[in-house]
């Protein structure tokens with residue numbers, strides 16, 4: 001015999017005040033990392049370095065190299081609207097960036113990044129082959 | 131004089147031993163989390179010939195995000211008869227079980243308790259698969275990865291698989307061989323989730339989950355519990371236990387964001403934890419030091435990377451290692467003789483504790499038809515949390 005629990009719905013309000021530059025940047029077609037005068041670079045960006053200093057915003061641009069990828073066929077809750085999607089991690093100098101791609105990218109391919117909304121209306125990073 | 135005595139007391143190494151172990155049947159289980167935990171706990175108590183009164187500290191490992199009890203430690207602790215002792219609840223994703231064992235071990239090392247129990251329990255089958263996938267995808271960094279890109283747990287390992295395939299020519303067939311081995315062993319293990327042998331073709335033809343990982347490359351979503359009782363050297367003498375000793379413990383961790391990792395052909399946390407454990411037990415040749423090893427094969431590629439990161443073979447040669455049968459019975463180091471996470475099952479928090487259960491049984495020559503020949507009387511457990519977010523390596527000997 002099975003009994004059903006009372007329903008518990010959770011949707012969180014996430015404060016992104018300290019990284020707002022990044023979130024606004026996506027809507028402007030820009031992808032930001034942060035850099036610190038101590039030499040560290042951060043992607044995903046963070047407003048403060050582990051050394052304690054305040055970091056500075058810098059754009060990620062140019063060509064990257066695909067390090068790994070996958071195509072998700074078993075779709076998780078929250079992505080019901082999506083067909084199978086390709087996740088890619090590419091290196092851009094001192095940082096690695098995660099994104100989606102509509103192209104059949106392989107490890108070692110050279111890519112550039114751009115930003116666009118997905119079908120659920122979320123702005124994100126995408127890659128295209130050079 | 132007293133000061134002098136204390137100075138020397140620091141250098142007396144008190145060993146910690148496993149003196150009892152229990153494990154539930156893994157799989158889709160129609161029992162509550164506390165009932166499931168009690169199956170393992172009562173077996174462990176009986177095994178050690180102890181009762182609840184003898185236990186001074188209880189540690190409850192549970193990831194807990196898929197069950198209806200969101201804060202299950204007290205529920206489990208009460209049902210098992212340990213109210214008033216602990217519970218300390220720990221969480222380290224898929225390595226929660228090892229975190230629980232490590233916490234119990236530490237409490238004995240610190241002199242807080244002489245006899246402690248570590249319980250790992252997980253109910254994963256109470257929510258649907260899509261919800262489970264969305265929860266598993268949060269075993270990393272939700273905001274920067276799952277939120278944007280839907281990085282499920284298999285997706286994280288699949289990305290390592292594509293990197294490994296590209297760099298070393300590792301094949302889907304080699305990965306499939308680890309699943310075939312796991313199912314072959316699990317078929318002889320009555321506690322395993324699956325008791326059915328499969329072929330390489332079965333794996334290769336199974337439904338795509340996240341390229342290149344197919345259904346049979348993935349450990350199942352299931353329920354399970356395991357418990358181990360740990361005792362100080364003093365308690366071992368007093369009770370006359372026949373223990374399996376911790377020879378050393380290694381631990382490490384890595385970044386939550388996959389994009390912040392140094393590379394994707396192995397897990398740095400495994401390499402660091404193994405280095406620490408090998409140093410502690412003075413092991414210089416990992417391939418020739420153990421009678422068996424349990425490695426974290428949540429996905430087939432994970433087992434191949436584990437061979438390499440634990441130093442059983444060179445980086446990039448993991449595919450050949452399984453192909454040559456080195457990790458099978460009769461090979462250089464039998465790996466996951468119990469059926470692995472892949473086929474015995476991977477109820478998150480139960481896994482790390484169950485690994486200690488398995489090597490405890492083996493080292494006491496109580497593993498029945500899955501018993502390996504003992505020469506070194508030493509075994510290794512390797513438990514990874516998330517995708518190398520946490521790692522524990524235990525070396526146990528008798």
Ligand SMILES: [Zn+2]
Pocket residue numbers: 036037038039040049050051052053
């Ligand atoms: Zn800095």
